[in-house]
Amino acid sequence: MLSGILDHIAADRDTVIDLQRTLVSIPAIGPDNGGQGERLKADAMLAWLKAQGITGVTEYLAPDPRVSCGHRPSIKAVIPGLDTTRTFWVIAHLDVVPVGDLTLWATDPFTLSVEGEALVGRGVEDNHQGVVAALLVGKALVERGIVPPMNFGMLLVADEENGSKYGLDWLLKNHPEIFGKNDLYLIPDFGIPSAEMVEVAEKSMLWLRITLSGKQCHASSPEEGVNTLVATAAFILRLTKLHDRFPAVNPLFKPANSTFQPTKKEANVENVNTIPGRDVFYMDCRVLPQYELDDVLEAIEEMGHDICATYGVTAEYHIVQKEQAAPATPKDAEIVTRLxxxxxxxxxxxxxxMGVGGGTVAAYLRRAGMDAAVWAAWVPNAHQPNERSLIKNNIGDAQVVAAALFDVGEGA
Ligand SMILES: [Zn+2]
Structure with missing residues (x-):
C-alpha cells in the first residue's frame, strides 16, 4: 500500500510545480513586514483542497485589525484514518518574509522560475516545500482511495515569520482541542541538504546589553577619571568563566556545551586622547535547556559586582532577548523514531x-506537552535572495511524510 503511494508521489512532479507556482504568486507577508497577511493564499489553498475532493477542512481566523480582512487564517484539513483517535500532523506555514534587496534577485521573486531541478521564488523552501509535502500526501491518499492507519492532518498556519502570535501559538491557546496528546507532530520547516538532521531540542537564548559607566577624562591624567574600557575588557574576560559555572554537555547539540559569547561593542570616544567614561557591549548566550536563564543572569551580575568593586565603575543590564528553551522532544519519541x-x-x-542553538516553532508544541520534530531536506537558503527548493526534495519530503505516517520506514 505504501509503495503505491510513494510511486504516486514520485510521479506527481507537475503538481509540485503547479502548487509552487500558485504559492509563489501570492505574497503572504505579515503586517509586521508591511503586508496583508495570508488571506489570498489561504483562499487558493482552500480551492485546491476542494478540487482534490478533500472535505475535512476547517478554517481558523485569528483576529488582527492590522490587515484589511481583519484576521489571519490558518487551515486544518484532515483525512480520516483507520484509527480516528490519533492524527499524524504536518504543520507548515503560509506566510513568507519580504524579498529584501530586490536587486539581488535574478528573477521576479513572486513569479516561480523553474531552473532544471530547482524552483526559484520567495517562499519556495520556507515554507512552501513543507506545504507541498503535506498536500502531495493528502492528494495521493485521496486519489488512491487509501485510508491511512491514523488520521492524516495538514495544518497550514499563519504568522510563523513574526512569532506565531496569530498562527500556531494562537491556535494552541484558542483551539487546544485540535492538538491531541497522542498525536504526532512533524514541522517540515528546517533541515540540511543530506536530510539527516531531525531537530528535537533547542538551547535557551539570552541576549544581553551591558553598560559600564565611569568617568571620562584626558588620557594624560587617568587618575582624574574612571576608564570604562579597561573595566569592560576585564569584565569580558571574567565572563569566560561562565563556562565553568554552567559546564554541562549534551551530545545532541553541536557544540555540545552552552556558549557565552561577547559580540557587539558600541563605539565609545572618538579621539585617541580621551579616556572613555561609558562603554556598552553585548553578550549572546546559548544555554543548554537544563539551566535556568535567570541563574545565568545572576551569575553575570555577580561577576559584574566584582568588576565594579575592583574598577570603580557601575554596571547596568538590559535584556535584549530572553527565551527559556522548551523541554526537548525525547530522542526515542514516536514521531522521532518513525521519522x-x-x-x-x-x-x-x-x-x-539533534539540538539547535535557537528557537523554532516546535517550542510552542513542546511547551504544551506535545512531542514535535522539525525536519526537512533543505538547501538551505530560507530568507535569502533567489530562494531555491529542489523538486526532488519536495517529492522526497512528501515520501518521508507518507512513510512515517504508515510507519514502515526502512525496508518497506
Ligand atoms: Zn519557515
Missing amino acids: IGAIRSVYGGDPRP
Whole structure:
C-alpha cells in the first residue's frame, strides 16, 4: 500500500510545480513586514483542497485589525484514518518574509522560475516545500482511495515569520482541542541538504546589553577619571568563566556545551586622547535547556559586582532577548523514531536527532506537552535572495511524510 503511494508521489512532479507556482504568486507577508497577511493564499489553498475532493477542512481566523480582512487564517484539513483517535500532523506555514534587496534577485521573486531541478521564488523552501509535502500526501491518499492507519492532518498556519502570535501559538491557546496528546507532530520547516538532521531540542537564548559607566577624562591624567574600557575588557574576560559555572554537555547539540559569547561593542570616544567614561557591549548566550536563564543572569551580575568593586565603575543590564528553551522532544519519541526510519528509507544516510542553538516553532508544541520534530531536506537558503527548493526534495519530503505516517520506514 505504501509503495503505491510513494510511486504516486514520485510521479506527481507537475503538481509540485503547479502548487509552487500558485504559492509563489501570492505574497503572504505579515503586517509586521508591511503586508496583508495570508488571506489570498489561504483562499487558493482552500480551492485546491476542494478540487482534490478533500472535505475535512476547517478554517481558523485569528483576529488582527492590522490587515484589511481583519484576521489571519490558518487551515486544518484532515483525512480520516483507520484509527480516528490519533492524527499524524504536518504543520507548515503560509506566510513568507519580504524579498529584501530586490536587486539581488535574478528573477521576479513572486513569479516561480523553474531552473532544471530547482524552483526559484520567495517562499519556495520556507515554507512552501513543507506545504507541498503535506498536500502531495493528502492528494495521493485521496486519489488512491487509501485510508491511512491514523488520521492524516495538514495544518497550514499563519504568522510563523513574526512569532506565531496569530498562527500556531494562537491556535494552541484558542483551539487546544485540535492538538491531541497522542498525536504526532512533524514541522517540515528546517533541515540540511543530506536530510539527516531531525531537530528535537533547542538551547535557551539570552541576549544581553551591558553598560559600564565611569568617568571620562584626558588620557594624560587617568587618575582624574574612571576608564570604562579597561573595566569592560576585564569584565569580558571574567565572563569566560561562565563556562565553568554552567559546564554541562549534551551530545545532541553541536557544540555540545552552552556558549557565552561577547559580540557587539558600541563605539565609545572618538579621539585617541580621551579616556572613555561609558562603554556598552553585548553578550549572546546559548544555554543548554537544563539551566535556568535567570541563574545565568545572576551569575553575570555577580561577576559584574566584582568588576565594579575592583574598577570603580557601575554596571547596568538590559535584556535584549530572553527565551527559556522548551523541554526537548525525547530522542526515542514516536514521531522521532518513525521519522528516522522514513528518512533512511527515502534519502538514505544516517538521520539522527539533534539540538539547535535557537528557537523554532516546535517550542510552542513542546511547551504544551506535545512531542514535535522539525525536519526537512533543505538547501538551505530560507530568507535569502533567489530562494531555491529542489523538486526532488519536495517529492522526497512528501515520501518521508507518507512513510512515517504508515510507519514502515526502512525496508518497506
Ligand atoms: Zn519557515
